[in-house]
Amino acid sequence: MKRNSRLSGVLHVLLHMAEADRPLTSEALASMMSTNPVVIRRVLAGLRRDGMVHSEKGHGGGWRLARDLSDVTLRDIYVALGEPGLLALGHRTESPDCLVEQAVNAAMEQAFQEAETVLLDRFGEITLAALSADFHERLHRRSDDAV
Amino acid sequence: MKRNSRLSGVLHVLLHMAEADRPLTSEALASMMSTNPVVIRRVLAGLRRDGMVHSEKGHGGGWRLARDLSDVTLRDIYVALGEPGLLALGHRTESPDCLVEQAVNAAMEQAFQEAETVLLDRFGEITLAALSADFHERLHRRSDDAV
């Protein structure tokens, strides 16, 4: 089953925006992500509704962050993306008449809940500022290696 | 993102096999699951490799369980199915050159690992026998209601 990398992609884009001192166009972001500008606009449109980013038309326009890096957690981004399903596994039937299937669903559901809770809790602990700090650390490490 | 219900489906099938006192044909199982017999065979062929089920051809043939219900956990079944991906989220690029993306991946990967561990641990604690017991409980509850 193919995995949804939208959250991963959005974080990538947001951090690039954080590094830039001017708005970045959909086209610039799309080429960083090797995708199409329209895809970028579609995804960022969702984040704009939640006040994560801001967009401007015309010359010098493009996308920039609307909130402080330390104010935003991965969980916030995840919610802004519409809370897509976290788990690749699911039930065959959501409300089955078959008692066998009801028993199966009940057992799995509990495990699913726990895993989702763990994942979201972790996401809630990671701010964009932390990601940015990690990035800058890697940057220094790389330049040290080069010397 | 669509969820993989193969594990759910297989558990359903196995419990039905546990209730039957004779081999069940692919056709019988397929009609319970409203799917195609060939699909059943494909999936159960994987479980047979791991010794979970046994199949026989010809008259009176079909599928039956090869192990005791209390010996098999959901995790065993999951492994027999080839350990399909557990999470719906993933990385955009597995080994990125971009340091921004490396930072993103690192942060998410840890959260992913924890969630997967929780899920697999839970699966490891649930035996088919426990599912079967839950099913029989539901059966009694239903017949009580009917009275």
Next chain:
DNA sequence: TTTCATGTAATAACATAAGTTACATGAAAC
């Protein structure tokens, strides 16, 4: 008023999973 950039709908291309068909293999019934 031209250029640049987003906003958005409609459509196409692609990937994956599920379902279907067709036929070979082998076991039991007769």
Next chain:
DNA sequence: GTTTCATGTAACTTATGTTATTACATGAAA
């Protein structure tokens, strides 16, 4: 032994969901 029943498996078709592309409208700055 030959007919019937059931699995084994390859090849193919259908269904579904995601991503990419095209086309054009909107609005801001040069």
